Amino acid sequence: MHLRPIHFADAPFAYADGAVARLAGGMQWFAAYELSEGGRTRVISVADVAGLGGRAAQLHQRFTAPRPPLVLGARTLRFDQPVVAGILNMTPDSFSDGGIHREDPAAAASAGMVMAGAGAGVIDVGGESTRPGAAAVWEEDESRRVVPVIERLAAAGALVSVDTRKALVMERALAAGAAIVNDVSALLWDKRALDVVVRAGCPVIIMHSPDPEKGGHGSGGYRHVVTEVFDWLDARIDVLVAAGIDRAKIIVDPGIGFGKSLQDNLALINGLAMFHGLGCPIMLGASRKRLIGALSNEAPVGERLGGSVALALKGAEAGAQLLRVHDVVETVQALRVWRGLRDRALLG
Incomplete structure (x- = not known):
């Protein structure tokens, strides 16, 4: 059912x-x-x-059931309205903004604080591209990319998540001040990752992909993609809870663009409200992704702002609690207008 x-x-x-x-x-x-x-x-x-x-x-x-807030040190992450997570890539080859802040952690941290000042509730820092065909990154190199940035952001008061599949990177990022682990492999790529998160007691974002242990971009071959992704995440949550992770600290991501066709992605976005049945907050990460180009005359990555904002608002309408985006200023403004319209509706 x-x-x-x-x-x-x-x-x-x-x-x-x-x-x-x-x-x-x-x-x-x-x-x-x-x-x-x-x-x-x-x-x-x-x-x-x-x-x-x-x-x-x-x-x-x-x-x-209301999703309880996460109290993370001096910061509290609430889930009673949509929160923007700003993407900060420390990579040379990410599909959208790779290379912008490479080799300059101070400039990267400054860019992250600009996002926070613009309204991003979380800064999501990553040091390895997960686009199709991206080269693997040695865990030491990935750590060197993200740790100095996380240290600066955390010291400045930002709430930071680390976007990584690697246990060593998770450990070092958490020690540097990151509060949340965001793993596109749902703690399956690195066999130590689950234990790291259990011992840290930190929140974790788990994403669906058809082959998380191999990179996440295989062919899913779905018959009913929404229910199949739901069931996969449901089973994965059970494993994490059995291992000792508090269900209230698990956030789910349906994995838009990971091993899914345009039709699959559209079905997931249109069916996003079903994922509240997992009892966890939902993250939607659709910013600048391929499906926007496919629906807009093959618009290149740098020309997908309108589509990204449209998908963020669609996520908000479906109740998604976290919206992972590149374009923080524009998305926050759109959400403020959306929120204002809803507040006016409550007045009758």
Whole structure:
């Protein structure tokens, strides 16, 4: 059984009392679910979900339970409204902005603090490109790229996540002041990574890809990509929880662009609300990705701002709590306007 929230409402009083539910303690309300079971789908109201048995009740509880904030030292990461995570690449070959800050950690940290000042709640620092065909980076080199930047950002008060698959890089980044691990392999690429996160007790972002142990860009061959990615993440969360990671510290990412076709990516974005049924905050990372070019006359990477903002707003509409973006200023402005419209809706 899978449920997907539908019939979203601008405010709880848009329907009769008790006929809507709040999505994950955020800014969205919904009145019904699309229920998929045994190859068939139907629509049920939120009031009727209690009559569907234990699995439906568990999913409904996960959909409606607020996501508790993460208290990370002096910083608190809240999930009751969308938060922007600014991308800071310390790589020579990332698909979008590789090489901009290479070999200059002070300039990179300054750029990160500009993002934070513009409204980014998290600065996501990475030292290895995960684009298709990218060369592997030795863990010592990756550490040298990211650690000096993280030290500076953390000392300046920024909340930092480290984007890495490697246990050694995780250890050094956390020691330097990073508070969150963001692993595109969901702690599968490096056999020590899970233990590092368990011992650190830090939050972790786990992303779906069809072959995380080989790089993440194989062919998924999906029949029903949304439910298949949901089930994969659900199973992976169970493994992490069994290993000792608090479920409240797990953030999920459906992995837009990783081993997925244009149709797969669009289905995941349109079905994003289903992933709240995992009971974890959701990160959407679609900024400047290939699907934008595919839908806009093959626009090159540097000309995908409009599409990136559109996808970020789509994520916000689906209740995604973290939006990983390159264009922080523009995305934050768009979200502020979106938030203002929603606040006005609450006034009737």
